[in-house]
Amino acid sequence: MEKVCTIIGTVVARPETREELLAILTAQVAPTRAEPGCINYDFHTDADDPCTFVFYENWRSKADLDDHLKMPHLKPLFDRQEALLACPVEIRFLDMLSDWAS
8 A cells, every 4th residue: 555645735825816816725725625535634824924825735646646746626726826826836745754643
């Protein structure tokens, strides 16, 4: 069995597109959480920068994450990245060192 795939995804809006991007990202949460392989998908905004959005995600496997990135509910973001984002999406892969919280 593959190890759990954990990522932190950072998405930075242009100030003038923040509200549009927020709506697009918010709409992704429920369908993503319903995907096979999604353990958790938590959406945040930076406390000091409201244009910076952060996702903390755990997937059953890297293959499940790869499948997620092909889902149609991500298309509104992918189709408008250049217009909405101040910089490319950043994805950081993490290796968990602790046991899962109970």
